[in-house]
């Protein structure tokens with residue numbers, strides 16, 4: 001039945017809209033982390049607002065998942081500001097079609113994150129361009145209604161949202177490090193702390209050994225994005241390159257595509273009442289990728305265009321878990337890393 005409860009449940013499952021979702025007290029309190037630079041932007045800001053006056057001529061950005069939603073808008077605005085944007089789509093045709101819709105300099109590349117051969121081929125095509133990468137924006141992803149599946153024996157949401165990006169970023173890291181001040185932006189989600197297994201990453205269930213709950217699987221993949229960012233920031237400490245993770249907000253995009261039909265219809269009809277527009281959804285990642293205020297900020301977590309602290313149980317800043325995940329990811333992607 002199409003009702004408010006199911007719609008809200010969908011919204012929460014996809015993106016984590018605590019305040020709108022339940023009468024229970026939220027388990028997490030989010031506050032701006034004023035130990036880090038705080039900018040003038042907020043949840044209403046758009047990607048155009050946060051990049052206004054920034055000249056990206058001569059800079060190169062790579063945006064994964066440029067064919068839809070937040071990724072498309074991020075590509076459009078970075079190109080508008082003068083960057084050469086390498087936009088990835090699941091096929092070359094899809095990426096080319098997205099690039100053709102916008103003004104500016106773009107290069108379309110195929111990237112299917114469920115196939116590590118495709119990830120390596122994508123990285124090789126980018127390396128062939130022989131340009132430093134100033135902004136590596138790991139944006140592509142599937143939502144929380146993805147049915148259970150295994151890709152090379154690994155749970156599919158984890159593989160698509162996280163492991164594919166782990167392999168891609170490792171291949172492209174030398175190009176990011178060769179930029180004047182390279183930035184890696186991981187697109188995570190609030191679900192990475194609001195809806196994860198009790199233990200955080202349940203390392204004994206990444207191959208589908210135990211029960212499957214698609215909301216927890218999505219949250220786990222987004223926690224993995226955050227932990228990847230954290231460990232990478234540690235490894236990059238003595239370099240100019242930064243690594244940060246962001247939550248774009250609850251955004252009206254195609255992320256609902258795998259939800260049951262009635263929820264998709266509800267999202268289409270009412271999503272704009274409570275969700276951000278893609279222009280607003282693309283703001284936080286565009287801000288973190290470009291703001292002069294953030295040139296030395298690394299290992300931070302951003303929501304609504306500002307660094308935030310999370311109070312309440314979470315694993316987003318768990319360094320031991322981040323290290324363990326990195327080592328396991330190396331094992332899982334054996335043969336596909338450099």
Ligand SMILES: NC(=O)c1ccc[n+]([C@@H]2O[C@H](COP(=O)([O-])OP(=O)(O)OC[C@H]3O[C@@H](n4cnc5c(N)ncnc54)[C@H](OP(=O)(O)O)[C@@H]3O)[C@@H](O)[C@H]2O)c1
Pocket residue numbers: 014015064065066067068069070071089090094111112113114139140141142143160187188189190247248249250251252253254255256
């Ligand atoms: N929308 C929200 O409220 C929200 C909230 C929190 C976090 N996020 C995160 O924001 C990011 C962007 O999502 P969105 O809302 O813009 O959703 P979207 O409109 O569905 O866009 C997702 C993008 O990822 C691509 N993609 C999906 N599966 C892929 C795969 N196997 N290999 C390569 N690319 C793949 C899609 O390509 P195709 O179109 O060809 O499938 C599309 O370009 C995701 O990481 C999502 O988890 C979104």
